[in-house]
Amino acid sequence: MLKELWMLFSTQSDFFLNLVIQHLEISLIAVILAIIIGLGLGIFIAEYPRNKWILIVVNLIYTIPSIALFGFMIPVTGVGDTSAIIALTIYGLLPMVRNTYTGIKTIDDKIIEAAKGMGSTDRQLLLKIKLPIAFPHIMAAIRNMTVMTIALCGIASFIGAGGLGVAIYRGITTNNITLIVAGSILISILAIAIDLILGYFEKLSDNGANIGKFINIFKNKKVIAAIVIICVIVGGYIAYQENPSNTVHIASKSYTEEYVMGQILKQTIEDKTNLNVDLTEGVAGGSGTIQSGLEKGDFDLYPEYTGVSWMSILKNTGIYQEDSDFHELNQTYNDDYNMSWYNKYGFENSYGIAVTPEVAEKYDLKTYSDLAAVSNQLTFGAESDFFAREDGLDALSKTYGMNFKDTMDLDVSLKYDAINQGQIDVVEIYETDGRLEDTELVELEDDKHFFPSYYAGTIITNQELADHPEIAKALDALTGKITTEDMVHMNYLVDVKGEEPSEVAHNFLVNKGIIGE
Amino acid sequence: MSAVIEFKDINKHYDDSDFSIDNFNLDVEEGDIVTIIGTSGCGKTTVLKMINGLIEPSSGEIFINGSPISNADVVELRRGIGYAIQGTLLFPHLTIRDNIAYVPNLINESNEKIESDVLKWINIVGLDESLLERYPHELSGGQQQRVGIARALAASPKILLMDEPFSAVDEITRNQLQKELKQIHEKTGITILFVTHDIGEALYLGDKVLVMKDGAIEQYDTPRNVLRHPKTEFVDKLLERTKIIDQK
Structure with missing residues (x-):
């Protein structure tokens, strides 16, 4: 240690x-x-x-x-x-x-x-x-x-x-x-x-004696002058640091992928523009907090997921599907908030269902519908919130007619151990979870489109786009450049290998030729 | 002889207490030491505090040098009257020098004047100049009382109010302090009102003794007359006790 x-x-x-x-x-x-x-x-x-x-x-x-x-x-x-x-x-x-x-x-x-x-x-x-x-x-x-x-x-x-x-x-x-x-x-x-x-x-x-001596220090004009000078220097330094006109304020949420994406945005903008970037990492409260930060002007842009903003910001109840709903999503952001869904990076971090290769082979599983047919012989594992959520197990079972033999509540970090050790046969996953790289699993196809789409992209205020058009160029360099495998790998490096998000982001951007060394 | 302090038809009542002062009239002659004595709660401290405006009478008027104090600026009034009270109540956070110079500092005397006042008074009360840089808790009780007197007199007031100033020191020191106060009085000729509960002290120090009971004057006269012709039974009793002590 x-x-x-x-x-x-x-x-x-x-x-x-x-x-x-x-x-x-x-x-x-x-x-x-x-x-x-x-x-x-x-x-x-x-x-x-x-x-x-x-x-x-x-x-x-x-x-x-x-x-x-x-x-x-x-x-x-x-x-x-x-x-x-x-x-x-x-x-x-x-x-x-x-x-x-x-x-x-x-x-x-x-x-x-x-x-x-x-x-x-x-x-x-x-x-x-x-x-x-x-x-x-x-x-x-x-x-x-x-x-x-x-x-x-x-x-x-x-x-x-x-x-x-x-x-x-x-x-x-x-x-x-x-x-x-x-x-x-x-x-x-x-x-x-x-x-x-x-x-x-x-x-x-x-001790009474010393109060007088202590106070006398402050009667000395030199001491007062020194204090004033220090205050002026510190104040000036702070004012100098926070030159608002050419600083971009980026926010990121508090989990691995967002730390990495925050760094990718920061380093790309720093590389492609002359702007200073102020990155606020790990904002608790997630989308809602950052959204209000954007509305107030504390932040200018942040990495978000389409399905999340559809539900938790726009408060839509229907399942978000990328192809049919993105236009409306972006339009609503522009109309209601004067913000844009400027681009998408290419990868998706949706929920998924996966099984071990042995189970997939044994029952010849390819889709969720295949799984439903044999679900009464299998044990399903997920984090506890998947059992409580509206778009969780109950709705999934209803859509596909699944009926698992048994279910198990598991912590995120224990899920993969459990399926490797055969305690569960089927597991709910995040598609870009870094730990997937260490685990051999077969992801099944959501043939009835039960899970919403969660494509990652940039939400930016239109004000910022107008003030600094060069940001658009920087963001363009990221559009469609990050595959789901890329993201899994980067998450893996941080979560499993303990590397720094800033380092991981830098190596990725350099390897892809997006920024210089 | 002119009355430097004059109480005229003073009444003082409290909402939350039965104690009252009714129709109190008193003249204090310039240059006198008037000692005020009586049982505790007889109003002697109240009388003292009315002079420097710490307590306001319910009705009546107090005149100082012929002018009513109700018209005076209370801060100015107080700065012209020395005030020394019971116990060791020097300001703990100030040096002896700054304690003595407290009032001169309040009234923004020049530094030279303050310095000469401080030196003058520390010598008059018989303390060594080396004590000036010390703090009150470094001094003995008797030394602290002397500083208290010097502080009360530093701005050369014409009137000095003292409220049992020597009650917290041992008897030998007290006798010394009484003697010194008499000498200071002879040197300065200021008017002193001195509250005490010790009849011996009252008779020794006072040019006049004011005996009080329940907010009223029992007798106001020279020590000699008080001793020879006690006006009331209460005064007589008060003296009885001293006589017994004297005989012992």
């Missing part, structure tokens, strides 16, 4: 460095916002106790599970860093508000009275007495909240934000444990490092 980790870090140091920077950027912006807003609210409640209800509201928000809070942000501010920053800021408010409030409220009344009796104005009382004395409380909150935010930022990739969560999430969805561990370790290191630094400041502020 350690060796694999070391390999991963050394070969992909750029990737991880970039994620660390993104992670710090998102967390620290959220931390700074939470400090400013939380401090303000805490002071406000302490000075005007009538508004104590704010504390209750903030407390309530804190009880919302973090993943749900991230989810709530999607319809409001879309996917991406902004939503993550807002959600993290809201989450960080409670410790700040509560500690600022208690810090001020627990000051000995007599000290306040002495300061007041000596002629302090309310403002002087706050700035010269209350805040400095409450400072250890506030510092403790900042420390707590910062560590919490850095850890929580790990799930911000769930809504398409960057940061180390991207590595973890990609590790989970492509079954790559090393990647999960790598992302987690880096988050822990960040959190511990920041905790130690802030712990040092907190210790300083713990």
